[in-house]
Structures are given as C-alpha cells and as structure tokens.
Amino acid sequence: xxxxxxxxxxxxxxxxxxxxxxxxxxxxxxxxxxxxxxxxxxxxxxxxxxxxxxxxxxxxxxxxxxxxxxxxxxxxxxxxxxxxxxxxxxxxxxxxxxxxxxxxxxxxxxxxxxxxxxxxxxxxxxxxxxxxxxxxxxxxxxxxxxxxxxxxxxxxxxxxxxxxxxxxxxxxxxxxxxxxxxxxxxxxxxxxxxxxxxxxxxxxxxxxxxxxxxxxxxxxxxxxxxxxxxxxxxxxxxxxxxxxxxxxxxxxxxxxxxxxxxxxxxxxxxxxxxxxxxxxxxxxxxxxxxxxxxxxxxxxxxxxxxxxxxxx
Amino acid sequence: xxxxxxxxxxxxxxxxxxxxxxxxxxxxxxxxxxxxxxxxxxxxxxxxxxxxxxxxxxxxxxxxxxxxxxxxxxxxxxxxxxxxxxxxxxxxxxxxxxxxxxxxxxxxxxxxxxxxxxxxxxxxxxxxxxxxxxxxxxxxxxxxxxxxxxxxxxxxxxxxxxxxxxxxxxxxxxxxxxxxxxxxxxxxxxxxxxxxxxxxxxxxxxxxxxxxxxxxxxxxxxxxxxxxxxxxxxxxxxxxxxxxxxxxxxxxxxxxxxxxxxxxxxxxxxxxxxxxxxxxxxxxxxxxxxxxxxxxxxxxxxxxxxxxxxxxxxxxxxxxxxxxxxxxxxxxxxxxxxxxxxxxxxxxxxxxxxxxxxxxxxxxxxxxxxxxxxxxxxxxxxxxxxxxxxxxxxxxxxxxxxxxxxxxxxxxxxxxxxxxxxxxxxxxxxxxxxxxxxxxxxxxxxxxxxxxx
Numbered sequence: 001x002x003x004x005x006x007x008x009x010x011x012x013x014x015x016x017x018x019x020x021x022x023x024x025x026x027x028x029x030x031x032x033x034x035x036x037x038x039x040x041x042x043x044x045x046x047x048x049x050x051x052x053x054x055x056x057x058x059x060x061x062x063x064x065x066x067x068x069x070x071x072x073x074x075x076x077x078x079x080x081x082x083x084x085x086x087x088x089x090x091x092x093x094x095x096x097x098x099x100x101x102x103x104x105x106x107x108x109x110x111x112x113x114x115x116x117x118x119x120x121x122x123x124x125x126x127x128x129x130x131x132x133x134x135x136x137x138x139x140x141x142x143x144x145x146x147x148x149x150x151x152x153x154x155x156x157x158x159x160x161x162x163x164x165x166x167x168x169x170x171x172x173x174x175x176x177x178x179x180x181x182x183x184x185x186x187x188x189x190x191x192x193x194x195x196x197x198x199x200x201x202x203x204x205x206x207x208x209x210x211x212x213x214x215x216x217x218x219x220x221x222x223x224x225x226x227x228x229x230x231x232x233x234x235x236x237x238x239x240x241x242x243x244x245x246x247x248x249x250x251x252x253x254x255x256x257x258x259x260x261x262x263x264x265x266x267x268x269x270x271x272x273x274x275x276x277x278x279x280x281x282x283x284x285x286x287x288x289x290x291x292x293x294x295x296x297x298x299x300x301x302x303x304x305x306x307x308x309x310x311x312x
Numbered sequence: 313x314x315x316x317x318x319x320x321x322x323x324x325x326x327x328x329x330x331x332x333x334x335x336x337x338x339x340x341x342x343x344x345x346x347x348x349x350x351x352x353x354x355x356x357x358x359x360x361x362x363x364x365x366x367x368x369x370x371x372x373x374x375x376x377x378x379x380x381x382x383x384x385x386x387x388x389x390x391x392x393x394x395x396x397x398x399x400x401x402x403x404x405x406x407x408x409x410x411x412x413x414x415x416x417x418x419x420x421x422x423x424x425x426x427x428x429x430x431x432x433x434x435x436x437x438x439x440x441x442x443x444x445x446x447x448x449x450x451x452x453x454x455x456x457x458x459x460x461x462x463x464x465x466x467x468x469x470x471x472x473x474x475x476x477x478x479x480x481x482x483x484x485x486x487x488x489x490x491x492x493x494x495x496x497x498x499x500x501x502x503x504x505x506x507x508x509x510x511x512x513x514x515x516x517x518x519x520x521x522x523x524x525x526x527x528x529x530x531x532x533x534x535x536x537x538x539x540x541x542x543x544x545x546x547x548x549x550x551x552x553x554x555x556x557x558x559x560x561x562x563x564x565x566x567x568x569x570x571x572x573x574x575x576x577x578x579x580x581x582x583x584x585x586x587x588x589x590x591x592x593x594x595x596x597x598x599x600x601x602x603x604x605x606x607x608x609x610x611x612x613x614x615x616x617x618x619x620x621x622x623x624x625x626x627x628x629x630x631x632x633x634x635x636x637x638x639x640x641x642x643x644x645x646x647x648x649x650x651x652x653x654x655x656x657x658x659x660x661x662x663x664x665x666x667x668x669x670x671x672x673x674x675x676x677x678x679x680x681x682x683x684x685x686x687x688x689x690x691x692x693x694x695x696x697x698x699x700x701x702x703x704x705x706x707x708x709x710x711x712x713x714x715x716x717x718x719x720x721x722x723x724x725x726x727x728x729x730x731x732x733x734x735x736x737x738x739x740x741x742x743x744x745x746x747x748x749x750x751x752x753x754x755x756x757x758x759x760x761x762x763x764x765x
Contacts, residue, residue: 003528003572006563036556057671099754129750212596213433213621215660217628220600221396228394254667255617265428271614275592279618282593286600302589306597309551 008037012234014227014290016042017204017241019149019174020122023087025204025290026241031227032288033310043311045087045291046300047124048080049247052103052111053095059257061270062295073111077119084300090124090153090245090293091115096137097128105140113144124151124176124293126245135159139166147172153245154178154206157185160193168198176243181208181218183225183238190237204290205240211250212279220287227288241290250276251295274298282306315368317342323365325356344369373565373574375402376541378516379470380492385441387516387543387604388576393566396630402576403627404599406619407442407472407607409582412449412458422610423465429616430468434634434659438620439468440611442494444582447475452483459484463491472496472518472605478505489513494543494605496520496578500530507539518578520545524557528564531572543605544577551584551594555601562602576604592618599623634659635685640709641666644675648714651676651759653721653745654702656683656691664749672753674760677715681705688723699732706737721745721759 008030016027028041052073055063069076077089091112095103115123125141127134138152139162154176155163168175177193179185186207194200207226210216223242229235250256256273258266266272277299281292285307294300321341332353334340343349344365351357351365375389385405392398408422430439443466447455459471472494473484481495482505496518498506503519510517519534519542521527527546534542544561548554557577564573579598581591592615595606599622608615628634636659643666655665657680669676681704684696691697702720706712718740722729724747733742746755 001532001572003525003564004568005524005560006568008563008567033555034559035552036560099751129748210660212618213625214663215625216622217395217625217630220626221394221630224394225396252667252671254663254670255621257667257671266613266617268614271588271612272617274589275614276618278589278592279596279622282596283600283622286597298589302587302593305587305590306551306593310555312552 005036008034010038010231010234012231012236012239014041014230014241015201015239017174017201019088019124019151019204021149023122025243026239029231031231032286035311040311042290044285044289044307046303046307047088047090047291047293048084048086048300049090049092049126049245049293049295050076050080051092051094052108053101055094057252058295059251059269059273060259061273062251065297074114074118077115077121080297081119081121084297086121086294086300088122088124088151088291089115089119090126092126092128092248093137093141094128096130096133098130098133100128105137108137109140109144112141112150116145116148116150122150123148124153124243126153126248131156131158135162138163142167142171142173145171145173149174151176151204151243153243155189155193157189157192160189161196164193164196164198168193168202169196174202174204176204176206177240178206179208181210181215181222183207183222183229186222186226187229187235187237190240194237200236200240203240204243205238206243206245209244209246209249209280209284211253211255211276212283213255214249214253216280216283219284223284223288242284242288243291243293244281244284244289245293246277246281246284247293247295247299250280270296274302278302315345315365317345320344320365320368323357323361324354327356329356331355370571371574372569372571373576374540374542374571376516376543376576378492378494379441380490383441383468383470384492385470388574390562390602391566393562395626399629399631400627402604403623404603404606405441406595406611407444407605408440408469408611409444409446409607409609410458410462411446412451412455419462423462425610425612426466426469429611429613433621433624435637436624438616438624441468441470442472442605442607443469444472444474444496444607447473447477447480450477450480452480455480456483456487459488463488470494472607474518476502476520478502478509481506482509485509485513485515489515494518496543496545498530498534500526503530503534504537507534507537510541511539514541516541516543518543518545520547522547524560527561528572531575535572540575542575544573544575545580546577549580549583551597554579554584555597558598558602577602578605578607579603580607582607582609588615591615595619596622599626633685636662636680638680638682638705638709640711640714641678641680642675643669643678644673646675646677648716650674650715650717651721651756652679652711652715652717652719653677654679654681654705655723656686656688656697657681658683658685658687658691661687661749665752668749668752669756672756674753674756676756679705679709679711679720688725692726692729697726699729699736702729702733703736706740719743723747 546557683691
C-alpha cells in the first residue's frame with residue numbers, strides 16, 4: 001500500500017485584522033504553521049514591550065540593554081526599532097498604577113500621543129494592574145490617537161464597556177478582549193464586546209498567557225480548543241486573531257528573576273531569561289497566537305528566525 | 313485498519329452463547345470495537361478471525377520501551393492529537409548528542425552539563441535521559457571506547473547508538489545490550505541486518521528514510537520482516553520539513569488509522585540549528601507537537617528550566633490539576649521570626665505566590681495544607697481549605713516548634729476564615745493578606761515595617 005499523506009481542511013477561517021496602517025494579523029484557515037494543509041494566513045507578528053516609566057523591577061540584563069533609553073519611551077521605542085526591527089511596539093502604561101506613580105489619564109495620553117507622532121510602527125497599548133484605572137486611561141488615550149488602528153490591551157469583563165465604547169467605537173482603534181484561560185469566558189467576552197457594537201474586524205483577543213511551567217498546559221489547551229472551535233466548527237465568535245503578552249509573564253518567573261547569587265547552580269541569568277521568553281513564545285505560537293510581545297533583543301531575533309523557517 | 317462494531321460482528325459465530333460475558337454477540341462486537349474487551353474472550357472464533365481482530369483492535373500507536381532496570385522508559389502509546397481530548401501519556405525524552413569526532417573539551421563540557429542538570433520540580437526528577445552517540449569516524453574500536461568513556465561518567469543516561477553500519481551496531485549492541493540502548497540507523501539498504509541485531513537483543517530500532525513516503529515503504533518491509541519495536545525518522549532536517557514529518561506521521565497513525573506510522577518518532581533538533589536559543593524554540597514546538605525523543609546539542613540549566621517545565625505541563629492529565637506536596641516551604645533566608653503565609657496545594661497557585669514572595673525579597677515561610685489540589689476559592693468553596701485543614705497543617709508540620717511567630721497571613725479571598733482559624737488555633741493571630749498574589753511584595757514590606765515600629 002502506498003503512502004497517502006493526511007490532510008485536514010476546515011470550513012472556518014481566522015478573521016484578518018489590520019493594525020496600524022498595514023500590519024496584518026490572522027487570516028489562516030489551518031492550525032498554526034500547518035502549511036501542508038492550506039493557507040496559514042499572515043506571518044505571526046513580533047512586538048517589543050516598553051514602559052512609560054523606568055522599569056526598576058526588570059532584571060539587570062534588560063536594564064543594561066535599555067537603561068540609557070528607558071527614561072524616555074520615545075527614545076526607547078526608537079532604539080528597539082533600530083536594533084531589533086520589531087513589527088510593533090507595545091507601550092505598557094505601568095506609570096498609571098494607583099499603587100505606584102498613579103499618573104493621570106492625561107499624562108498617559110500625552111505619552112502615547114508622542115509615540116504616535118514619532119514612531120511609524122503600530123502601537124499596542126497595555127495598561128497597569130488596575131482594571132478600573134485602565135478604563136479611564138484607555139478612554140483618554142484612545143481619544144488622543146483617533147483612527148490609528150492601535151490595539152488596546154486589554155478589555156476585561158470589568159471594563160469592556162468603557163474601553164469598547166472609546167477605543168472600538170468612538171475613536172477608531174482596536175479592542176483586545178482579555179479573558180483568563182477558559183474557552184467559554186473568551187467566547188462570552190467576545191460576544192459582549194460585539195453586542196456593545198464593536199465590529200469583529202476591529203477586535204483581537206488575549207485568552208490568557210502564562211510562562212512555561214506555570215500552568216502553561218491550560219494556555220495550550222485553551223488555545224487549541226479556541227482554534228479548533230473557530231476552524232472546525234466555524235464559530236465566528238472565536239475567529240479573532242490572538243495576541244500573547246509573553247514578556248509580561250516570563251520575566252517575573254523565578255527562572256528569569258533569580259540572580260546568579262540566588263541560584264548559583266542555575267548559571268547565567270540572562271540566558272535563563274531569554275530561554276524562558278523564547279520557549280513561552282514558541283509555545284503559544286505553536287498553538288495559535290498570531291502575535292507575541294517580547295522584551296529581549298535576542299528573543300526577538302530567535303523567534304523571528306523560528307517564524308521565518310516555519311513559514312518559508 | 314480499525315474495524316467498527318458491525319464489521320467485527322460479521323466475523324463472530326453469532327451463537328449468543330454469553331460465554332464472553334456479554335448478553336449477545338453484537339454487544340460483544342461493539343465493546344470490542346471500543347477496545348473495552350479482548351478478542352480471546354470468544355471461545356468459538358476461528359484462529360484466523362481472532363488474529364485479524366487482535367490486530368484490528370490493538371492501539372493505533374504502539375508503546376515501545378528502551379533502557380533497563382529503573383531506567384526503563386516507555387515511548388508512544390498516544391491516542392489523541394490534542395491533550396484536551398485525552399491525556400498525553402508517554403512524555404518525550406531528552407537526549408544530548410555526542411559525536412566521536414568531538415574534541416575532548418567539548419565532550420567533557422557536555423558530560424558536566426548532563427551531570428549538573430538534575431533537580432526536582434513538583435515531585436518529578438528532571439535530568440537528561442539519553443546520550444546519543446553518533447559514529448562519524450567509522451572506527452569501530454574508537455567508537456565503542458568513546459561510548460564507554462562517556463557512560464562511565466554519565467551513569468544516568470541510556471545510550472542511543474547512531475550509525476548506519478550494521479557491523480558497528482552489532483558490536484555496540486553486544487557491548488551495551490545490558491543498558492537497553494536504542495539502535496538507530498536502519499535504512500533501505502541495511503534494514504535486514506539491522507532488524508536481525510535489534511531482534512537478537514530485543515532493542516528499540518530507529519528507522520530512517522529520506523522522506524515520509526520512503527519511510528512508509530521501509531516500515532512496511534520491516535514489519536513484514538517481523539519486527540515492530542520501532543522509532544521513526546522521516547529525515548526532515550530543516551524546521552519546516554521536520555514539523556511536516558512530525559505532524560503527518562502522527563495524523564497518519566491516529567486519524568488515518570494506519571499503523572504503519574503508529575510508532576513514536578525522533579527529532580534531531582541538534583541537526584536543525586547550532587543556536588542554543590533556537591534549539592529551545594524548536595524543542596518547545598516538538599514537545600507540543602509529537603516528538604518522542606528530542607536530541608539536542610547540549611543541555612544546560614537555561615535550556616532545562618523551560619523545557620522540562622513545559623514537558624511536565626503538557627504531559628499532565630487535563631482532568632487533574634498538578635498538586636504541590638503539603639508542608640512548610642522556606643523562601644529566601646527565612647528564620648523563626650519571618651512572616652508565615654498560607655495558601656493552597658494547587659501547584660499553579662503555589663508557584664505564583666512563592667514567586668511573588670521571592671520577588672518581594674522578604675524572607676518568609678509558606679504553609680501548604682491539604683486543599684484538594686484546587687485554587688483558593690474553589691478549595692474554600694468545596695470545603696477543602698478551611699480553619700480545620702489549616703490548623704491541622706500547623707500541627708502536622710510542627711510549625712509551633714519551628715517558628716517563633718504566632719501570626720498567620722491568609723489569602724485575602726478567604727478573609728471570612730479569620731475568626732474560625734483563630735478559634736482553632738489558640739494563641740495565633742490571623743492577618744488577612746492580599747486578594748491577588750501580585751500585591752504581595754508591597755504587602756509584605758508594609759507588614760514588616762509595621763511589626764518593626
């Protein structure tokens with residue numbers, strides 16, 4: 001009997017969403033990188049994370065790289081662009097944190113406005129740990145950068161109304177729906193946001209992310225199920241591209257945060273941080289992410305090669 | 313090809329004798345089709361029909377073994393493509409590649425790394441299970457003594473012998489058969505000799521062909537030669553082709569129900585890149601997508617920490633959360649006056665809480681009672697995490713003898729437990745902690761300051 005290569009064709013397709021002026025996410029009708037089955041859509045995108053304040057809590061290796069630029073987000077973003085050529089920049093408005101600097105929504109909007117004026121790449125805008133504060137901040141920021149197709153990361157159950165109304169409807173940006181590692185929660189939030197009036201083609205989703213080793217099996221299984229529902233059962237409520245803020249999770253894990261003094265047998269701390277970031281990024285890309293957010297230039301390089309070889 | 317219940321029914325004697333333990337032949341046939349009973353249970357079936365049925369009702373992917381004694385490992389035996397359908401059962405094993413043309417320095421560096429990467433993570437010991445030996449020199453004596461030398465200093469690994477020269481494979485098998493090595497290198501030209509050696513010593517045999525179609529034909533020939541302890545390699549050595557091989561071999565076995573590819577497969581990640589971080593990325597992909605042996609150039613801690621952790625994650629039962637052992641855990645240089653926190657035994661919660669405590673740089677203790685392996689709220693709601701279970705843990709782990717502190721910090725989400733716990737533990741004061749672990753660093757610093765003032 002001769003070999004017959006199997007093939008899986010799906011009726012569903014992930015929606016293609018354009019962020020910024022021309023960065024396309026999604027559009028695939030196969031599982032990730034299954035080019036032997038059909039159209040794998042747009043190449044997964046890589047973003048780099050910067051902050052609006054000095055990232056005191058970051059490991060020393062990252063401060064060594066970004067330290068001289070990190071006091072100014074525009075300089076920092078330019079440095080990332082020149083050194084690493086990412087597809088987008090993710091500005092995390094950590095300074096808005098009420099437990100920290102408690103910057104006002106207007107201050108945050110001014111930072112994003114400056115970035116928008118000086119950085120040609122699309123922006124992904126992330127908030128701080130407070131859902132309530134993010135609702136206020138995102139409303140002001142969306143108003144300051146109208147019709148840019150920037151992604152607002154993220155709207156959660158507690159604040160999707162404000163963010164959906166401002167970013168998704170009034171000011172022409174894109175809403176990212178964030179749920180915590182559960183297919184039904186992801187579906188429910190997507191439905192709520194579209195019922196509000198946000199068009200599905202102006203949405204992406206973050207169904208939760210964690211670092212490898214930290215319940216990552218839930219992330220993989222949730223994304224597998226979301227993708228199979230979208231492709232196999234043609235579930236339109238789950239056909240949004242997925243964006244995964246990998247760096248938010250991996251750099252605080254013990255494997256990345258422990259210094260060589262803390263864990264002498266573990267060896268070089270910078271290598272550990274990169275490896276955690278690379279493994280987590282490759283891990284979510286293999287199960288359905290359309291974009292990952294990273295911190296270290298070396299991770300960006302490796303993941304770009306990884307995507308390049310799989311989509312060649 | 314697997315048979316369905318009706319096809320099996322046609323092959324049965326249809327006597328409804330009930331001697332198989334089922335009321336009718338049809339019921340027996342249906343159960344057989346699902347793998348719920350064995351063909352041997354029917355006393356009246358012809359030998360021919362029984363053999364055919366045994367084959368048709370066997371698992372689609374064979375479970376094979378390598379190694380010896382307490383270093384015996386199973387590979388394969390997978391039944392699904394996605395872990396939410398049913399647990400992935402036999403986790404991939406990691407190998408480090410040794411080539412007999414390598415410099416002494418390079419060899420000793422790898423040996424050092426293999427011996428130092430050895431740690432326990434959630435009750436599982438993590439170490440490299442296989443040393444892969446590639447014979448590039450073609451010198452039999454040199455190759456055998458090279459393997460011996462490495463094996464003397466790396467006692468934990470099982471050797472994998474890589475050469476397409478049957479004469480060398482034969483000598484290596486003779487020398488190391490007690491260790492249950494993997495023989496790798498059966499191809500179109502040498503397979504008869506290689507199968508002979510593998511059969512003689514009953515060893516796992518790696519089969520290699522230039523592509524999937526050629527591998528398919530070769531596996532059929534080897535099966536016809538009467539051997540089925542196989543490990544597959546469809547030859548892809550660039551990432552895209554190797555990924556295609558890995559996914560399509562697995563789908564051929566499980567979706568096309570074709571046992572020709574119903575064996576575990578090996579990923580030569582070491583041949584796809586020389587960049588360590590790229591190896592991490594590729595190995596990650598193949599942990600999620602179907603490799604059973606993953607061969608790397610090296611394994612230091614920076615590679616091991618994410619890769620072993622991911623493997624542990626992916627090969628868990630999706631129905632049963634990972635649990636951390638109950639006990640009292642020391643974070644940093646905690647002494648008998650350091651703060652004491654309590655949380656649940658759900659591994660993920662423990663990792664997040666301990667991570668935040670570490671980040672705070674405040675030395676502390678974390679008490680883990682029996683909480684059923686659930687998250688804080690679920691454990692509380694199901695009555696597994698309450699004043700009694702917490703008080704029991706305080707006594708069981710002799711906290712009062714070990715620590716001078718009589719204050720216990722509980723998760724903010726279960727603030728309602730405060731007075732109950734204080735009733736159960738006379739002399740103790742319960743402090744309500746944060747609702748989210750992320751707020752712990754600030755909380756612990758304030759807590760210490762307040763105590764100092």
